[in-house]
Amino acid sequence: MLVQFYNVSKIYPNGAKALDDISIQIDRGEFVFLMGPSGAGKSTLVKMLFREELPTRGQIFLASRSVVRMKRSDVPKLRRNMGIVFQDFKLLERKTVAENVSFAMEVVGASSKDIRTRVPEVINMVGLKGKENSFPGELSGGEQQRVGIARALSNRPLLLIADEPTGNLDLNTSQEIMELLFDINRKGTTVIMASHARELVRAARKRVIMLQNGRVVDDSPNGESLL
Amino acid sequence: MRPGSIIYFFREAGKSLKRNRLLSFATITTVAVCILILGFGVLFTINASNFMNHLESDVxxxxxxxxxxxxxxxxxxxxxxxxxxxxxxxxxxxxxxxxxxxxxxxxxxxxxxxxxxxxxxxxxxxxxxxxxxxxxxxxxxxxxxxxxxxxxxxGQGTVEKLFKVTRWMRIIGIIFIVLLLVGAVFLIATTIRLAIFARRKEIYLMKLIGSTDWFIRWPFFLEGILLSSLGALISIGILAMAYGSLISKIDNLFFIQLVSDAGTIRNLYLVLLGTGAGLGVVGTWISLNRFLKV
Incomplete structure (x- = not known):
């Protein structure tokens, strides 16, 4: 198992209950959607994966290592095993496409030789060949998200976490991004994607975990609950 | 730490300086003003103390x-x-x-x-x-x-009073310098916070990608040390000119003997330079830690 949640609850200091006794297991190589209305707890669950938030109760394991008991100094190592794709892309506006990707490798201390070969590789993989020297402001929303995905892939993650990656994109572009994510998953990377784009998720025929009011209300292997 | 990382730290610090010219200038100015005030404070205290020593040894x-x-x-x-x-x-x-x-x-x-x-x-x-x-x-x-x-x-009576006064003068001098230092730290930290705030998105991203805190800190520290040392150097230059001309004008004119021993003055300037660089580090540390809690 790659990801294990055991009886995880999260209550924020203001008293809001974001997650209520969640238990989930995700295997290597899976593609999993986290669905549910706003405020259902998707974002909190995603943030716990890379330990931006800690659970109030319960245990979380990533590749059999406890995320909860982990020392603060081990958190960077945990995060290097995952790539994160954001709804708002979070690209650095003053860096080019290639620099945005190489930045992610530099800050984890990758060798310059590795950076030189890997950056064109992932840019190619997301279909942005020829745009290496463009700035994010010169790209369409879909292209910007491709840069975000290239950046997430640069450090060869075990797990790709995408938090509403199509939230700011139109339907056609969203479908292209989904194809790209499926492709990455086929090549072996586990993908967890939070979304509330019902049509998109239904068309995918992948595992869907439904959240509502901080609880898992449904977990279906091929998204049957959405049919 | 790999040599590649060290190059990266310097390059990042340099880029940031170029990009945030206005904030860099603000940091330099802030440090310069703080060190200038501090320097005058210390010079005043040293001279007052020197004067009091003279008074006391005349007893x-x-x-x-x-x-x-x-x-x-x-x-x-x-x-x-x-x-x-x-x-x-x-x-x-x-x-x-x-x-x-x-x-x-x-x-x-x-x-x-x-x-x-x-x-x-x-x-x-x-x-x-x-x-x-x-x-x-x-x-x-x-x-x-x-x-x-x-x-x-x-000089019974007078001497005791003199000692009371000089003791208080020394305590006040030290309190004065400590207050100046604390004020300087907060002023500089606030200025540096502005520079860091402009890059909070980048810091957040680095944290989520898996940078260690130190990897993120180093360029900021280099930047902080560089800017505040520069500010300190400017203020030391001003201080040296002002004090030098004061010595040449006042010397042998008053009964007050200004401290003009070259070694003492040089040490003072070195301490001020070190204080400037130190203020940069402390200021960066205070400002940065908040953004690293991700």
Whole structure:
């Protein structure tokens, strides 16, 4: 198992209950959607994966290592095993496409030789060949998200976490991004994607975990609950 | 740490300096102003302290001897005084010398003091300097108790007041400098926070990608040290010019002797430079930590 949640609850200091006794297991190589209305707890669950938030109760394991008991100094190592794709892309506006990707490798201390070969590789993989020297402001929303995905892939993650990656994109572009994510998953990377784009998720025929009011209300292997 | 990372740190620091010219300038100016005020504060304190040392070391005990002592009794008393622990130097002034001195002080040759008074009314005196001016009253009491000494004078009352004043002046000086330092830290931290705030998105991203805190910190530290050292250098330049011209104008003009010993001044400037760089580090540390809690 790659990801294990055991009886995880999260209550924020203001008293809001974001997650209520969640238990989930995700295997290597899976593609999993986290669905549910706003405020259902998707974002909190995603943030716990890379330990931006800690659970109030319960245990979380990533590749059999406890995320909860982990020392603060081990958190960077945990995060290097995952790539994160954001709804708002979070690209650095003053860096080019290639620099945005190489930045992610530099800050984890990758060798310059590795950076030189890997950056064109992932840019190619997301279909942005020829745009290496463009700035994010010169790209369409879909292209910007491709840069975000290239950046997430640069450090060869075990797990790709995408938090509403199509939230700011139109339907056609969203479908292209989904194809790209499926492709990455086929090549072996586990993908967890939070979304509330019902049509998109239904068309995918992948595992869907439904959240509502901080609880898992449904977990279906091929998204049957959405049919 | 890999050499590639070190190059990265310097490159990032350099880029950030180029990008945030206005904030870099603000940081340099802030540090320069803080160090300038601090420098003047320290110079003032050093000089005040120096002046107080002078005042204190001027304190001496006059031991007046009885009139009918023989020469050997007089030198005996001198030896006994010198034997008291804490006594620095001891100088004998005979009554004739004392009269001559008095005559000189009056400054008019045609006015013959001895003739006017009929005979020399002045006693033989020992002028005793003490090693530690604070022991002056105890030593004076000891000397007074010696046979052959009929009176001691060390400015009783005034001396105690002087010590009280100088003690308070020193405490106030230290408090003043500490307050300036604390103020400087917060002022600089606030300025640096602005520079870091402009890059909070980048820091957040680095944290989520898996950068270690130190990897994120180094470029900021380099930047902070560089900018604040530059600010400190500017203020030291201004300080050196101002103080140098003050020394050349004031020297030998007043009874106040400014501290002008080259070694002391150089050390002061080095300390100020170090303080400037240190303020940059502390300021960066305070400002940055908040953004690293992701």
């Amino acid at each position: 001496q005990i006059r031991a007046f001897l009885e009139q009918d002592l023989t020469a050997s009794q007089i030198s005996d008393i001198g030896r006994k005084i010198e034997a008291i622990p804490g006594v620095g130097s001891n100088k004998f002034i005979s009554r004739d010398e004392a009269l001559q001195q008095m005559q000189k002080d009056f400054g008019r040759r045609e006015y013959d003091l001895k003739e006017t008074l009929g005979k020399n009314p002045l006693p033989h005196t020992y002028m005793v300097k003490v090693k530690n001016p604070r022991e002056v009253s105890q030593l004076a009491a000891k000397i007074k108790s010696m046979p052959g000494v009929y009176k001691v004078n060390y």
